[in-house]
Amino acid sequence: MSLALRNLSRRPLRSSLALCGVAIGVAAYVALVSIADGFVVTLTRIGQLGQPDLVVQTRGVVDPILSAIPEPVLIELRADPALAEVDTYATHVARQRAQPFFLVFGLAAGGASWRSCRIEEGAAPRTGEREVLIGRLAAERLEVALGGELEASGGALRVCGIFSSTNALLAGSAVTTAEQHHALFPDRPLAQLAFLHFAPQIDRRAWRARFEERHATLQTLEPSRFTDAYPELDLGRQLARAVSWIACLAAAIGVLNTMMMNVLERTREIGTLLAIGWTRARVLRMILAEGLVLALLGGAAGLALGALGAQITVAWLDWVLVTAQLRTRTLLEGGALALVLGVLGSLVPALRAARLAPSEALRYE
Amino acid sequence: MSEVPQLELRGVAKSYEGGRVRALRGVDLVVARGESLAIVGPSGSGKSTLLAVLGTLERPDAGEVLLAGRSVWSAGSDLAAVRALELGFVFQLYNLVPVLSARENVELALHGRVAARAERRRRALDWLERLGLGDRAEARASVLSGGERQRVALARALVNDPPLLLADEPTGALDRASGQHLLAELRQLVRERGKTLVLVTHDPAVAEACDRRARLVDGAFA
Ligand SMILES: Nc1ncnc2c1ncn2[C@@H]1O[C@H](COP(=O)(O)OP(=O)(O)O)[C@@H](O)[C@H]1O
Ligand SMILES: [Mg+2]
Numbered sequence: 001m002s003l004a005l006r007n008l009s010r011r012p013l014r015s016s017l018a019l020c021g022v023a024i025g026v027a028a029y030v031a032l033v034s035i036a037d038g039f040v041v042t043l044t045r046i047g048q049l050g051q052p053d054l055v056v057q058t059r060g061v062v063d064p065i066l067s068a069i070p071e072p073v074l075i076e077l078r079a080d081p082a083l084a085e086v087d088t089y090a091t092h093v094a095r096q097r098a099q100p101f102f103l104v105f106g107l108a109a110g111g112a113s114w115r116s117c118r119i120e121e122g123a124a125p126r127t128g129e130r131e132v133l134i135g136r137l138a139a140e141r142l143e144v145a146l147g148g149e150l151e152a153s154g155g156a157l158r159v160c161g162i163f164s165s166t167n168a169l170l171a172g173s174a175v176t177t178a179e180q181h182h183a184l185f186p187d188r189p190l191a192q193l194a195f196l197h198f199a200p201q202i203d204r205r206a207w208r209a210r211f212e213e214r215h216a217t218l219q220t221l222e223p224s225r226f227t228d229a230y231p232e233l234d235l236g237r238q239l240a241r242a243v244s245w246i247a248c249l250a251a252a253i254g255v256l257n258t259m260m261m262n263v264l265e266r267t268r269e270i271g272t273l274l275a276i277g278w279t280r281a282r283v284l285r286m287i288l289a290e291g292l293v294l295a296l297l298g299g300a301a302g303l304a305l306g307a308l309g310a311q312i313t314v315a316w317l318d319w320v321l322v323t324a325q326l327r328t329r330t331l332l333e334g335g336a337l338a339l340v341l342g343v344l345g346s347l348v349p350a351l352r353a354a355r356l357a358p359s360e361a362l363r364y365e
Numbered sequence: 366m367s368e369v370p371q372l373e374l375r376g377v378a379k380s381y382e383g384g385r386v387r388a389l390r391g392v393d394l395v396v397a398r399g400e401s402l403a404i405v406g407p408s409g410s411g412k413s414t415l416l417a418v419l420g421t422l423e424r425p426d427a428g429e430v431l432l433a434g435r436s437v438w439s440a441g442s443d444l445a446a447v448r449a450l451e452l453g454f455v456f457q458l459y460n461l462v463p464v465l466s467a468r469e470n471v472e473l474a475l476h477g478r479v480a481a482r483a484e485r486r487r488r489a490l491d492w493l494e495r496l497g498l499g500d501r502a503e504a505r506a507s508v509l510s511g512g513e514r515q516r517v518a519l520a521r522a523l524v525n526d527p528p529l530l531l532a533d534e535p536t537g538a539l540d541r542a543s544g545q546h547l548l549a550e551l552r553q554l555v556r557e558r559g560k561t562l563v564l565v566t567h568d569p570a571v572a573e574a575c576d577r578r579a580r581l582v583d584g585a586f587a
Contacts, residue, residue, distance in 0.1 A: 269460065
């Protein structure tokens with residue numbers, strides 16, 4: 001370890017450049033995956049609005065925005081004695097100048113999500129008026145005050161009140177009642193998703209089976225596994241991976257180039273080590289250790305850089321829907337990635353060093 | 366002579382570049398234990414090749430190399446162990462690792478042979494002291510003088526206490542005083558510790574200081 005560090009310090013500039021390459025590769029991986037994960041977390045939060053037991057949506061939709069619960073089904077659910085509560089929401093994307101992806105929620109009046117919004121200023125929207133409540137977070141981001149206006153298709157919306165919510169998604173959006181929402185945006189359904197809360201002592205599995213049998217066009221989901229219904233979300237992660245692979249490939253080539261030059265430059269020294277009785281395995285390990293130390297130092301810097309980079313990117317994007325979710329797993333993967341880069345970059349140089357013919361290596365100038 | 370010789374070559378031949386350069390052509394050589402031999406000859410006559418063959422660094426195309434009676438190229442022989450324990454090399458240009466201290470350079474020869482760090486350290490310091498470098502042990506190799514470097518290299522060659530020392534023009538890069546100092550050390554090792562020494566030299570004074578001289582011309586003893 002100290003020998004590896006000492007050998008790397010012989011060519012400080014060369015070593016630092018390779019180290020930076022690894023740092024950038026690992027940082028790209030950590031930052032991009034964290035952002036992709038953050039997106040999934042946001043969506044999971046949609047499925048957990050009001051902490052339901054079960055979520056109902058249209059079978060097979062690729063995005064919750066494409067789901068719609070037919071009115072007769074809503075009536076049937078609300079009449080079901082097995083259910084203590086049926087909460088719903090619908091969304092409309094209202095493009096704002098400062099935030100292109102701004103959501104206006106239509107929540108079931110008096111439902112769990114509605115109750116999670118505490119009006120701090122102003123009052124609830126009046127029926128028939130183009131009024132909405134805005135979350136505190138959104139009000140700050142968009143710099144809209146009570147009585148201000150939001151842009152929306154079909155005309156501006158007046159902000160009749162400002163609410164706070166523990167749900168970051170709602171706090172960063174605008175909210176109105178389901179009926180009002182449907183009236184404002186007639187192409188949007190009354191309910192996109194339904195969130196079910198069971199009455200005590202109900203056989204949930206049996207209820208679920210019966211429900212899905214009766215309504216073939218709908219599907220039920222566990223709230224915590226809500227995002228499993230959207231394999232397309234993996235696209236974001238895959239994209240994040242693909243982009244970071246490219247950065248990592250460059251990093252591996254950087255390590256490879258550095259270690260190759262190190263071995264070439266130290267040919268005579270390696271010949272000497274073989275002449276004084278070092279085994280080929282020991283020479284191999286020495287070069288591998290140098291590559292690994294290089295990559296691990298770069299990796300450590302990359303993890304810190306990536307974690308910071310994800311936060312900065314998200315802050316810079318300024319979208320409520322995009323948060324960075326830095327998971328331990330991502331950090332571990334970033335560390336493993338550095339390790340792989342170190343091995344990939346130094347394996348060929350190490351094998352080359354270990355295979356040197358000692359007398360030829362000793363002649364090398 | 367009933368005793369097994371320290372080293373023996375039997376009909377050793379070595380050529381390079383697909384046989385176009387014949388560096389050694391059937392060389393026979395016997396060196397007894399405790400003997401010192403100087404190999405002389407014009408440059409390109411095969412001296413370094415001969416030393417490399419003696420040191421198991423180069424495999425001969427034909428013939429046999431025996432160290433203490435054992436054929437080194439026979440199946441199952443552990444070349445790394447032979448190089449570490451049976452012989453020590455000293456090169457014309459010292460071949461030290463510049464970023465390591467004198468002591469660490471000597472310890473390199475103990476890696477994989479002596480597991481305990483403290484023991485490696487003790488042995489390395491011991492040899493450096495014997496060669497008059499006790500106070501230079503922690504100095505980086507890159508700041509040592511040529512004479513000091515060559516004595517560090519000698520300590521590295523001796524630290525495993527091998528019976529045979531091989532030196533390729535060990536005084537070739539040294540000034541007169543340093544060269545004489547080193548030669549005195551080598552002679553003392555042969556005389557007092559019973560080491561066997563084979564060295565290559567251009568310097569008649571160094572050759573004269575050895576028990577025997579052999580002259581190589583065009584890959585064969587003249
Ligand atoms: N690895 C090698 N490849 C090609 N030719 C070599 C190699 N090693 C030595 N030779 C040639 O073999 C001959 C003997 O070289 P060497 O043993 O170095 O002589 P000396 O040490 O006496 O000067 C020279 O002609 C040299 O060019
Ligand atoms: Mg030579």
